[in-house]
Amino acid sequence: MAITRAKYGAEAHKNDVGALPTAFPRTMGPNCMKYLQEIVDSGLMCNMTERFEQAFAREIGMKHCIATPGCTPALHVLAAAFPFKPGDEIIVSPITDYGTLLGVIDQNYIPVFADTAPGTVNMSAETIEPCITDRTRAILAVHKTGLICDMDPINALAEKHGLIVYEDACQAVFGEYKGRYAGTLGKAAGFSFDSEKTMGSDVGGCVVTNDDDLAERTRFIGQSRGAQMRPHFGRLHTELGFAYRMPLCTAAVSLAQLELIKDQVAQRDKMIRLLSEKLGEIPGITPLPIPDYQNVYSCWMVGVSLAPKAFRCSTEEFADQLAKAGIPGAGLGKYYLMPEALTFLQENAQQKIYPYSMPPASREYRYDERTCPTAHAFLETWVRWSTFCERYTEDDCELAAGIFRKVADQNRV
Numbered sequence: 001m002a003i004t005r006a007k008y009g010a011e012a013h014k015n016d017v018g019a020l021p022t023a024f025p026r027t028m029g030p031n032c033m034k035y036l037q038e039i040v041d042s043g044l045m046c047n048m049t050e051r052f053e054q055a056f057a058r059e060i061g062m063k064h065c066i067a068t069p070g071c072t073p074a075l076h077v078l079a080a081a082f083p084f085k086p087g088d089e090i091i092v093s094p095i096t097d098y099g100t101l102l103g104v105i106d107q108n109y110i111p112v113f114a115d116t117a118p119g120t121v122n123m124s125a126e127t128i129e130p131c132i133t134d135r136t137r138a139i140l141a142v143h144k145t146g147l148i149c150d151m152d153p154i155n156a157l158a159e160k161h162g163l164i165v166y167e168d169a170c171q172a173v174f175g176e177y178k179g180r181y182a183g184t185l186g187k188a189a190g191f192s193f194d195s196e197k198t199m200g201s202d203v204g205g206c207v208v209t210n211d212d213d214l215a216e217r218t219r220f221i222g223q224s225r226g227a228q229m230r231p232h233f234g235r236l237h238t239e240l241g242f243a244y245r246m247p248l249c250t251a252a253v254s255l256a257q258l259e260l261i262k263d264q265v266a267q268r269d270k271m272i273r274l275l276s277e278k279l280g281e282i283p284g285i286t287p288l289p290i291p292d293y294q295n296v297y298s299c300w301m302v303g304v305s306l307a308p309k310a311f312r313c314s315t316e317e318f319a320d321q322l323a324k325a326g327i328p329g330a331g332l333g334k335y336y337l338m339p340e341a342l343t344f345l346q347e348n349a350q351q352k353i354y355p356y357s358m359p360p361a362s363r364e365y366r367y368d369e370r371t372c373p374t375a376h377a378f379l380e381t382w383v384r385w386s387t388f389c390e391r392y393t394e395d396d397c398e399l400a401a402g403i404f405r406k407v408a409d410q411n412r413v
């Protein structure tokens, strides 16, 4: 059967057109060509990746940054670097991207999806707590759209149960929680610098941590392919490792983009607050609430909820009308519900394929749209639009709200 393969990066945004700014073509840091030229001039000998790692670690305020070819590999390496065993449970946000989960699943850990807190896209300490069992080893918190999970109560809960907390900070780069950056709030974090992400640098990503041993293990497993140099022999592979090094050219682009990012995030923060205010004035439309603890919202994606029964049309029709009226890439967010979207996981659990066989699984697991009912219900009436971007002005926010108002009014019951 012919399938339509999913697309990523710039290719996925080719058809994003409308009356509002689109993320592509991306704004490129002025030093981009200079850094790329250095690589060419050095005959691939320059230490661009190391320079990027040092610069990112300095800007984010963490001791170590290990650059990778994306966040999917970053979180894959972290999953492998942690001392967990097949069948161990990792509590994860249900509304996220596949990249959050590959590492957990590939290491034969069992993802346990904590439901989201009502009215938002993130899990909370309250929704995580009932998921903790004697097999739980870690909590992987995702800051969806750039909204940061309430990390203090999550960390307190984790401490009580002896769990590791780590973050998927892909969508929240340089966002701030109580004055601290997303990605600095747990033991380690993964970032993405994919071309469509807030710090768009083609493919790219990194791990950050303050833990020296974890940083060393991340490099050993993620970049040295689990190989040690043994005298009189050569490379000895003592662990299953990966070849996840960030390419020099990605590092050059990432370094140039890093020089712009903080100003861009400040603009995104200002504009998403204004836009949310304007959208919130439209009856039947509720933008994602921005918690008081979030002092900088590094917004990657805009999303609003439609009040149930307020409109004659379905959520999908509403989104289609928005897209036609000029909101680029307006569409549904249902596919972010991982227990429903990962059909292979459902099958593995149902058929008890390792690690769902018993042991190492300690109980039955079920993944479908009923796994996290709050998240599922929330996404049924949630419309999101493509990568928000730093080019929004006050006029654009006015225009976007005007389009929403028009579509809402023409569908109102």
Ligand SMILES: Cc1ncc(COP(=O)(O)O)c(C=O)c1O
Pocket (backbone or CB within 6 Å): 069, 070, 071, 072, 073, 096, 097, 098, 099, 100, 142, 168, 170, 171, 191, 192, 193, 194, 204, 205
């Ligand atoms: C929350 C989240 N996690 C992980 C990823 C994967 O990142 P990458 O594309 O850099 O591998 C993404 C990308 O869409 C994401 O949004």
